[in-house]
Amino acid sequence: MSHHIVEVKNLQHIYSDGTAAIKDVSFIITHGESVGIIGANGAGKSTLLQHLNGSLEPTGGSIHIGHTPLTKGTLPDIRRTVGMVFQDPDDQLFMPTVFDDVAFGPLNLGYTPADVEERVTEVLELVGAGHLRDKPPYHLSGGEKKRVAIATVLSMSPDILVMDEPTNGLDPFARRQLIKLMRDFKHTRIFTSHDLDMVLELCNRVIVLHEGVVRADGPTLEIFNNDKLLSECRLEKPFSMQGCPVCSSAIK
Amino acid sequence: MHMADALLSPTVGGTMWAVSAGTIAFCSRKIRRDTDDSKIPLMGVLGAFIFAAQMINFTIPVTGSSGHLGGGMILAILLGPYAAFLTIASVLMVQALFFADGGLLALGCNIFNLGFFPAFIAYPFIYKKMIGSQPSVTRLTVASIIAAIVGLQLGAFGVVLETIFSGISSLPFPTFVAVMQPIHLAIGIIEGLVTASVVSFVYKARPEIMQSAMESHPIGSYSVRSVALAFLVAAIITGGIVSWFASTNPDGLEWAITKVTGKEELDGPKQGLHAALSTLQERVSFLPNYAFKKPAEATNVVIEHTQPLPSVQTGQKAGAATSHFETTVAGLVGGASTLVIAFLIGAILKRRGQTEYAKKRSEQTGNCKP
Amino acid sequence: MASIHKAVLDLKSLDLLANGNSSVHRLDARAKVLVSLVFILCVVSYGRYELAVLFPFFIFPIVMISMAGLPPLFILKKILLLCPFVLAVGIFNPVFDRQILLHLGPLGISGGWVSFASILTRSILTVGTGFILVGVTGFTAVCQALEKLGMPRVFAVQLLFLYRYIFVLTEESGRASRARELRSCGKKGLGIHSFSSLVGHLLLRTWQRAERIHMAMLARGFTGEFHASRQSGFGMPEIRFALIWSTLFIFLRLQNVPQLLGSLITGLNP
Numbered sequence: 001m002s003h004h005i006v007e008v009k010n011l012q013h014i015y016s017d018g019t020a021a022i023k024d025v026s027f028i029i030t031h032g033e034s035v036g037i038i039g040a041n042g043a044g045k046s047t048l049l050q051h052l053n054g055s056l057e058p059t060g061g062s063i064h065i066g067h068t069p070l071t072k073g074t075l076p077d078i079r080r081t082v083g084m085v086f087q088d089p090d091d092q093l094f095m096p097t098v099f100d101d102v103a104f105g106p107l108n109l110g111y112t113p114a115d116v117e118e119r120v121t122e123v124l125e126l127v128g129a130g131h132l133r134d135k136p137p138y139h140l141s142g143g144e145k146k147r148v149a150i151a152t153v154l155s156m157s158p159d160i161l162v163m164d165e166p167t168n169g170l171d172p173f174a175r176r177q178l179i180k181l182m183r184d185f186k187h188t189r190i191f192t193s194h195d196l197d198m199v200l201e202l203c204n205r206v207i208v209l210h211e212g213v214v215r216a217d218g219p220t221l222e223i224f225n226n227d228k229l230l231s232e233c234r235l236e237k238p239f240s241m242q243g244c245p246v247c248s249s250a251i252k
Numbered sequence: 253m254h255m256a257d258a259l260l261s262p263t264v265g266g267t268m269w270a271v272s273a274g275t276i277a278f279c280s281r282k283i284r285r286d287t288d289d290s291k292i293p294l295m296g297v298l299g300a301f302i303f304a305a306q307m308i309n310f311t312i313p314v315t316g317s318s319g320h321l322g323g324g325m326i327l328a329i330l331l332g333p334y335a336a337f338l339t340i341a342s343v344l345m346v347q348a349l350f351f352a353d354g355g356l357l358a359l360g361c362n363i364f365n366l367g368f369f370p371a372f373i374a375y376p377f378i379y380k381k382m383i384g385s386q387p388s389v390t391r392l393t394v395a396s397i398i399a400a401i402v403g404l405q406l407g408a409f410g411v412v413l414e415t416i417f418s419g420i421s422s423l424p425f426p427t428f429v430a431v432m433q434p435i436h437l438a439i440g441i442i443e444g445l446v447t448a449s450v451v452s453f454v455y456k457a458r459p460e461i462m463q464s465a466m467e468s469h470p471i472g473s474y475s476v477r478s479v480a481l482a483f484l485v486a487a488i489i490t491g492g493i494v495s496w497f498a499s500t501n502p503d504g505l506e507w508a509i510t511k512v513t514g515k516e517e518l519d520g521p522k523q524g525l526h527a528a529l530s531t532l533q534e535r536v537s538f539l540p541n542y543a544f545k546k547p548a549e550a551t552n553v554v555i556e557h558t559q560p561l562p563s564v565q566t567g568q569k570a571g572a573a574t575s576h577f578e579t580t581v582a583g584l585v586g587g588a589s590t591l592v593i594a595f596l597i598g599a600i601l602k603r604r605g606q607t608e609y610a611k612k613r614s615e616q617t618g619n620c621k622p
Numbered sequence: 623m624a625s626i627h628k629a630v631l632d633l634k635s636l637d638l639l640a641n642g643n644s645s646v647h648r649l650d651a652r653a654k655v656l657v658s659l660v661f662i663l664c665v666v667s668y669g670r671y672e673l674a675v676l677f678p679f680f681i682f683p684i685v686m687i688s689m690a691g692l693p694p695l696f697i698l699k700k701i702l703l704l705c706p707f708v709l710a711v712g713i714f715n716p717v718f719d720r721q722i723l724l725h726l727g728p729l730g731i732s733g734g735w736v737s738f739a740s741i742l743t744r745s746i747l748t749v750g751t752g753f754i755l756v757g758v759t760g761f762t763a764v765c766q767a768l769e770k771l772g773m774p775r776v777f778a779v780q781l782l783f784l785y786r787y788i789f790v791l792t793e794e795s796g797r798a799s800r801a802r803e804l805r806s807c808g809k810k811g812l813g814i815h816s817f818s819s820l821v822g823h824l825l826l827r828t829w830q831r832a833e834r835i836h837m838a839m840l841a842r843g844f845t846g847e848f849h850a851s852r853q854s855g856f857g858m859p860e861i862r863f864a865l866i867w868s869t870l871f872i873f874l875r876l877q878n879v880p881q882l883l884g885s886l887i888t889g890l891n892p
Contacts, residue, residue, distance in 0.1 A: 016460075055837045076843065084841045090790045091834040094293065096762035096782055108843035136637070136762070138789035156842060256708040257748035258741045262667045280774030289846040292776060293839065294832040296783020301828040303630075303788050304795035308802075308824075310817030321821060330825075342781040346788070349756050349764065350633045355748045356755075357662050420670050420741060421711050422719040422734060428711075446821075449814055453822030461829060585888050587674030587880035590681070598684035 004031040004159050004188045005066055006052065006082075012060035013047055021047040023212035025061075029205075034189040036199035036220065039209035040234035045164075045192040046087070048209065052162050052190070053082040065160070080109065083158030083187075087165045089145035093137035098129065098148050101137065105156040123151045127181060143174025147181070160188045167195045196238040200224060208233055254347070254362050255411050257355030261418040268414065269360030275368060276341055279334040291335055298327060299339045303346075310446075321450065322443040324370035325400045329379065329451055330461070333371040340367035365410040374403035387462070389452045396451060397444030401437065408436035630792045632700065636753065639692055640760030645859075646690040651759045651767035653860035657867045658755045664871040665747050670737045671723065674880040676747065682867065683750045690758045697757065701750045712741040761785050779848050787831075795824055 006029040013022040022044045029035050039045050050056040051063060054075045063070040065078045086092045095101040102120045111119065124130045127147040132140060140148065146166065153161065166182065167175045179198055182189065193199055199206060199220065206223045208216040210233045216223055223229065224237055257265070283291065302323040323343060327336040341363045347353040354362045382395035412428050415421050421428075455462045640647070646654075665679055687694050719734035756764065762782060769778040798820055806812050 050837075053841050055841065076845075079841055079843060084838075086834065086838055088834070091831060092838045094783060094786055094835050094838065096786065104839075104844075105842035107849035108845065108847075134641075137786065138634075139638070152842065254707055256711075256745065257662060257666055258708050258744035259711055260666055262663050265666065266663075276777055277774055280776040284774075284776050289844070290833070290836040292780050293783050293835045294829070296780040296785075297787045297791070297828055297832040297835065299780070299784035300787035300791045301825060304791035304828075305821050305824060307792060307795045308799045308817065308821055309812070310814045311812045338777050338780060339784070341777070342784045345781065346761070346785060349752055349761060350636060355662070356658065356752055357666060357748065415711065420737070420744075422670075422715040422737060423711060424718060427714075427718075445814065446818070449818030450821050450825060453818050454825060457822065457826060458829075585880075585884040587677035587884070589883050589887065590678040590880055594678070594681040594684045597681065598688040601685060601688040 005029065005064070006160060006188065006190070007064040008048075008051075008061070009063070010061035011048070011051060011058050011063065013044075013051065013056060014059045020212055022051075025209070025212070025214055027207055027214060027217055029188060029190065032186070032188055033205060034203045035191070036203035036206045037190065037192045037209060038194070038196065038199060038206060038235060039192075039215075043209040043233070044212045045209055049084070049162055049164050049190075049192060052160075053079050053084050055084075080156055081158055082160045082162055083153035083156060085150055085153050085161070085163040085166060087168060089142075089149040090137070092149045092152060093140075093145060096136055097133070098124070098135050098137065098140070099133045101148065102133075102151050102155045105152060109156060119155050123154045124148075126154065127151045128177070141174075143170050143177065146170065146174070146178060150181070158187065160190065161185060162190045164192050165194070166191060167193065167198050196224070196235070197240050200238045200240060208235070254344075254354040255358040255365065255414055257357045259415050259418055259420050260358055260361065261420065262357070264414050264418045265357040265360060267360075268364050269357070272341065272360040272363040272367075276338060276363075279337050282334045283338065287335070291331070295331060295335050295339045296342070298330060299342045299346075302327065302339075302343050321446050322400070322404075322439070324366055324403060325374065325379075325396060325443060325447045326450060328371045328375035329396070329447070330454075333375055336375070337367045337371040340371065361410070361414050365407040365414075369406040369410070370399070370403035373406060374399040378402055387455065389455070392452050392455065393445075393448035396448035397441060400444035400447055401440035404436045404440035404443065405433060408432040630788065634789070635696070636700075636756055637760060639757040640763070642691060642758070644690045644758070646686060646758045648859075649863055650856050650860045651763040652770055652856060653864045654755055654759050655764060655767045655771065657864055658751050660868045660871050661751055662748050664875045665744055667875065668740070668744075670740065671733055673736055673740045673743060674884070675874075675878055676740065676743045678874050678879045679747055679871070682871070683747065683754055686754045686758060690754075692754065692757050697750065697753055700753050701746055708741060708745045712738050712745075715741070775848060783835075790831075791824075791828060794827070798824060 006027075008028075009026050011022055011025040012020070014020045025044070025048060037045050037048065047056065051058055051070075052065075054070055065081055068074050068078065070078055093101050095104055099120055102124060103116050106116045106119050120133070121130070124133055127150055129144060129147050129151060132144060132148060137145060137148070150163075150166075163182075166178060170178060175195075175198070179201055182202055189202070191199065191203065203220050206216075206218065206220045207214055208223060208229065215233055216226070216229055224241055227237070230236060302321070305321040306323075308321075324336070324340055327339050330336075331339060344354070344359060344362045344366060348355060348359045348362070379395045379399040382398065383391050409429070409432070412425070412432050415423065415428065416425050451462070661679070661682055665676065668675060683697075686692070687697060715738045716732060716734035719732060719737065721733045722730040723733040723736050724731050759767070762785070765773075765778050765781050765785075769775060802812070802816060802820055806816070
């Protein structure tokens with residue numbers, strides 16, 4: 001479906017205090033791609049993501065989702081298409097129970113109570129959180145919160161999933177579970193992360209942001225092998241691509 | 253300070269419930285109509301912030317004790333009167349249900365005392381007027397302090413009136429006022445200082461927040477008029493119950509009123525209170541020896557400035573005492589037996605519940621094991 | 623304040639109690655809210671010197687605790703942290719009201735002490751009922767019940783937001799407060815200057831969080847309408863529960879049960 005294409009053209013965003021967070025960013029992401037957006041702190045990743053579902057308005061340039069331009073009028077439709085998972089699940093889980101939270105989106109879309117029930121049950125099972133449905137969000141662990149936050153977005157059947165730092169603050173086991181979960185999605189996926197090993201596992205393409213512009217855009221392995229580019233953008237090779245520190249010292 | 257169920261009569265509690273519920277409905281309609289929906293999560297989260305901020309203390313310079321943020325005034329400044337009133341009401345509701353601050357019936361009083369006065373009196377008539385259109389840090393500070401003091405003084409006075417009208421406490425009006433108002437003067441100064449310091453911090457860091465808070469609800473003609481109207485309605489309702497109350501329960505209010513208009517000086521309460529407490533102490537420690545002390549003797553010990561109180565009540569109660577004697581003993585025995593019965597029923601229910609639960613558990617585990 | 627931190631932990635455990643699955647837990651919250659209100663009104667409607675007549679009312683909290691399987695000690699401990707204001711005001715009754723009201727053997731008890739005891743008993747009953755209501759219903763359900771009983775929706779929704787973020791924000795402020803204490807020596811550094819900047823930062827972060835939450839709501843199709851997701855019915859069990867208890871309370875209010883029982887036991891005629 002053409003809905004899955006994300007096209008960003010000469011995007012620019014200047015905050016009201018004068019900071020130019022995004023100077024000039026352009027890219028096209030097509031159906032089914034899994035793309036990692038990486039960059040140092042303050043490179044403009046989060047600002048970029050917030051544009052993708054209209055949470056921020058661009059100061060310049062344009063965004064098309066599918067072939068629809070992002071404007072005030074198309075916003076409701078686009079927000080349905082682009083599911084956004086926030087960095088802090090506490091910002092996203094604001095309803096009294098997990099069930100209510102996952103049902104929030106479908107209810108806003110006007111589903112019938114029976115449909116809502118079915119939809120919620122389905123996505124909670126999908127993310128492995130069926131047993132949590134009646135719990136209040138503040139009784140969940142970090143990993144559980146993250147999975148429920150993803151469920152709240154999936155319940156609206158988005159075509160494109162956008163996730164801000166999905167593995168941030170998770171223990172290794174919860175991180176592994178989440179990576180497995182995200183690998184199985186058939187959606188177009190866009191991640192921002194400092195967890196480059198996760199990017200390596202999940203993404204076939206990487207966009208490197210540096211000081212508000214796209215520094216590089218290409219296949220994941222190609223970019224992670226470019227040491228010069230990485231160090232210029234204050235990044236580092238994923239650990240899994242670096243030599244084993246124990247073995248290599250043993251050889252010497 | 254929070255009003256409590258145990259000190260309230262149903263009339264006073266019910267009236268204040270009605271007044272607060274009406275104000276909540278009015279504010280909710282106002283918010284629904286006039287503000288964008290981003291304010292609703294903001295209100296909730298700022299209410300939670302008040303709880304969170306109360307975990308943080310600071311040392312009060314001279315006294316060495318510690319203080320923390322109160323809440324009413326800062327919410328009014330950040331959210332405007334309508335949203336602030338609702339948020340304060342929510343904070344009080346959580347406190348009533350979870351922290352036993354007050355109670356469910358007293359909630360109406362507390363919302364009015366701690367919500368109405370800061371949001372609809374102190375904020376529009378003092379803070380807004382003083383701050384004008386060009387806020388500066390000095391103005392912010394002075395306005396916050398004075399507004400907080402006025403809000404708390406009115407609130408404290410509300411507590412006093414509600415307690416006196418309820419007639420459950422025997423505390424005389426002047427004593428109560430003389431204790432409550434100065435305490436709340438001190439609390440008000442601290443609350444004002446804290447509010448001012450936090451508000452000016454926000455003003456320096458993100459002036460647009462304060463700007464938008466000030467613009468979204470300009471104090472136009474409507475505000476003054478509607479507040480005056482609300483006040484009038486509240487006065488009529490309160491007047492209604494007061495007169496009703498006065499006709500059904502002559503002690504309590506009558507002497508409260510003679511006290512207000514009477515000639516008693518208010519400068520002796522500390523001494524009086526102190527005296528009362530020390531006689532109380534003396535009395536308690538010698539209680540067995542003085543068990544036969546005659547009622548008249550006992551009333552003589554009471555410090556001068558409360559004398560009209562016992563004299564109003566003596567005649568009434570002397571009769572009551574004798575007729576009360578037998579009934580009270582019988583009543584106490586009966587009451588104790590009902591308590592025992594209640595506990596027995598509870599114990600039986602508990603046992604039954606546990607066996608049921610155990611049965612269910614064993615069934616469940618039985619199911620699990622194939 | 624450490625006590626607030628503890629209170630929040632208490633709040634969490636009280637909230638967890640509401641997850642129970644007893645017959646009382648399963649009732650529609652409206653029935654429980656209404657019964658609690660009738661209870662409180664009956665209890666506070668007694669005069670100042672009424673003490674014994676209050677005792678039969680203990681039947682309600684006791685039965686609720688046992689039927690719902692609430693931990694009695696936990697509830698009792700919470701009740702014992704009675705609102706200090708009640709004590710502060712109540713303790714003046716014995717001071718100002720010294721008319722001897724009854725004699726127990728050689729001991730004369732003044733009206734003040736009787737009314738003080740009455741205030742304490744009322745306090746235990748009303749405060750206990752509040753805790754029990756939350757313990758068998760949960761804050762959220764109480765809110766939703768009040769909404770169905772006419773509380774404005776805007777108010778209900780922001781109340782739920784407040785409750786949700788108490789947990790997040792108290793943790794945040796607890797961390798900030800600890801960080802400040804660790805870097806200040808004794809009272810130094812704990813003054814109002816560091817306080818206002820700390821609380822100010824917390825406020826700004828809270829403000830930003832509210833903006834993010836609103837964004838998250840918009841991202842999920844929020845248009846200003848809040849939809850109720852679950853309907854629970856006010857059926858036969860609720861009607862039965864509300865009727866039985868309310869009738870009992872009103873009966874107790876109108877009939878002096880301890881008096882009747884006491885006369886029977888002691889043979890003293892009133």
